[in-house]
Amino acid sequence: MTDNDVITQDNTQMHTGRTMSIINTVEEMQAQFTRMQALSRSQPMNDWYERETQLDNLELLLSDNQEQISKSISEDFGYRSQSETQFAELFPSFTGISHAKKHGKKWMKPQRMPISALYRPAHNEIQPQPLGLVGIMVPWNYPLFLAIGPMIDAIAAGNRIMIKMSEAAPKFAETFAKLVAHYFSPDMVSVVLGEVEIAEEFSKLPFDHLLYTGSTAVGKKIMAAAAPNLTPVTLELGGKSPVIVLEGANLEAAVNRVMMGKTLNAGQTCIAPDYVLIQRKHHDEFIRLAREWMDKHYPDIENNPDYSRIINGSQFKRVQGYIDSLQGQGVYPLTDISSNTETRLMPPVVVVEPTSGSDVMKNEIFAPVLPLMHYETLNDAISFVNARPRPLALYVFGDNNSDIDRVRSNTVSGGLCINEVILHVVQHDLPFGGVGHSGTGAYHGKAGFERLSHMKPVFVQTKLNGMNFLLPPYGGFFKKAMGMFLK
Template sequence: MQQDLTAGLEQLTTAYACHRYPTLNERKQWLLTLKRLLIEKQDEIATAISEDFGRRSLDETRILEILPVVSAIRFNLRHLRRWMRPSRRSSGLLFFPGKSQVLYQPLGVIGVVAPWNYPLMLSAGPMVSAMAAGNRMMIKMSEFTPNFGRLFAELCKQYFGDDLVQVVNGDSQVAQAFSSLPFDHLLFTGSTNIGRAVMKAAADNLTPVTLELGGKSPVIIGPDYDIRETARRLLWPKIMSSGQTCVAPDYVLCPEGKVGQLVDELKALYNHQLPDAAANMDCTYVISERQRARLDQLLTEAVDMGARVVKAQEYSPEARHRPLILVTEVTSKMRIMQEEIFGPLLPIVAYKDLQQAVEMVNAAPRPLALYVFSNDAAVQRRVMEQTHSGGAMVNDAAIHVGVDSIPFGGVGPSGMGHYHGWEGFQQFSNAKGIHRRGRIHLTRLFNPPYNRWLVRLMQKLFIR
């Protein structure tokens, strides 16, 4: 296993060493090939992912995975020429008339550890940024999506060969061995605990890492915002892929006196959009029995500690389907308010004033995303400035991940580093600072012996 992984990395490293700076046209061709793969094979991709989930809406895969990656490819193609152009920088009077610039070089071989919840977007998405920056890639797929993992490995080999992209499948032992390889950069998407282990493994090789780790992304409903409109904008981001989304709203902070209305609106809207969800092909299953049991345990423990539960629809305890389940009267001592839920459970917490809501957010680990619903500019500004999160949205949730012009990533326990767009190009590039010295150079005046009057004059001019 280790030998195969090492051999694969050596093959990619050799290919990179033979061609260290791919041209603009070559990078564009790579991106166009990835786009062609996604469009031509979209049906096979959606079917394989649905088989891995037991049932996943084919349209959800197209909308939530294929569409964002195709959009990112178009965005990168549109801006790549400008990004690749060396960035001219001022040298300052001391180094006049020299010229300075930053050249963005490919790092080499990028390792990507993809999760199971969005197996295409979180493998092909990093490919877009890595390819745009001129890199080769090795991708470890999740063992929980074996059908898609095998398909993606076959497709990448068919469309790219072995010297640009290699796809690896296997269990957690393969993932551990993969993380210990001496990549030029390693991107991991998954839980915080596993992220720590990945970072430790990468540290042995001084491999820089980008970690996207999730967390409990809160929603703050401002006192001024209409509750019915909140429900309309909040429901889909919560129930897409049955809540198995790293940026899904994890809990809601709602003004006192409005919790009951929010519960009623969300339940009614859910039943309107997904009638008979158990048999509805638009409703995605919880991916495994293990995940279903974890969600059920979170719910049972919360109820035992005094929480109140409102089910949008009834369901069979043995089935992998779960409808939207609203949980009120929760406390910080409940696990449902301590762990990332990653499912269709939605705790709703009442708050007295905005300051209390902000303090509740700041008392928890910094999340991957935060959402505020308010038309009051002062409320928006206060929440944005007084809280920390990897990303944020105003008056909607989750869909900011598809905005190609802004970075995506976490902060603190929710991750480190960013990709997407310009930040992704930078993340997978070496920003090489270059200074070209002119024929005349003032720093020669600093040469020894230092007791000359000219050295003293230069010090007085520049140290002030």
């Protein structure tokens, strides 16, 4: 199937006989919401065959259009490595679909639950049911995976879906909307395009669940917009995900993984390592190893096809301002190439011991700028992390199991990786989510299925049971029974 077979050049997809226009006004969005909400009430999607068919369609959408998807994302970034799109967006999307197809039929079956002997022979069940209509708000940094991931869970749970794409990645948003219109009935999945004003109105719709991925500041606004309708929300936010390098850690191994996480997508990853806590005596070696790592993995960074650009001029200007404000305060470029405003190329830099009031320590960096902070004792490092909002991820490197356990037990973060970064997000048997300022709720795999289902408790009584002996008037048997139960 060629790209021209998939989508036409206007805003209407005709290939399958569907004529659903891409939604790009508030009025169209509200009308489509009303239609889909009514369908979710009159025609709940409970059959596994139907859900599996929708997952198959999602898989076809990806497999048929990989090159077009990668190209449109790259256009939005000014340049985005095709290999990174394959590794960080397409690959986890395919594996997520496979995981849901393998386990979803089992997840949706009623589950027998324990029951006290006092109530037998009755039994307890949990019946998963579709919530109805789920809203998904997609960010610009991983616009494919952060659309597909929630879609997988929503489809597996039997829901209909409305998706608001990011206005900061308009090329991909339009491509994705047209692809969805080709592979899905608008009764099942609809895509909304448009600027911030439409996003604000989207968040006010009375969805059965609203999932937003993005900044903490906007997450607060999303929660406030959802509150009047009592819309339950899953907020996947960000924050400053720290790295703790323990005494005795293999520094070369730690630098290898930290630099991978910090350069992937040019650092524009919500779970990228945000800053490193390291003992002062190791910071020179860390910088030396980081420079060697860049020379090895991103030679000729200006022309390197594997290194991505900053998404737009405003984001580039923001981060460049962070760096400029620290000049003369321990800024160490990791390449001999300077940032380029025109192409939005931003090579990695390390900044040593920036003040707690500096922008790089107050804000999520979302770029290849890596602060190194010094600590004397492990308790100091743990206290440093705990004095700040709870992060979306925390990374610890070392071989001392006792010290690793101290970090595990005495810090709270959305997720934790030991001797690794980022890869917890693609473990479909682990929930992914934040805590506190880094988010609320978790999804992926079974956790996502349950998050986007109503896990309805069911008590099943039998014909023969003892409950009739506990009815009023409360006589001697009742009093004896209560006396025994309440001892």
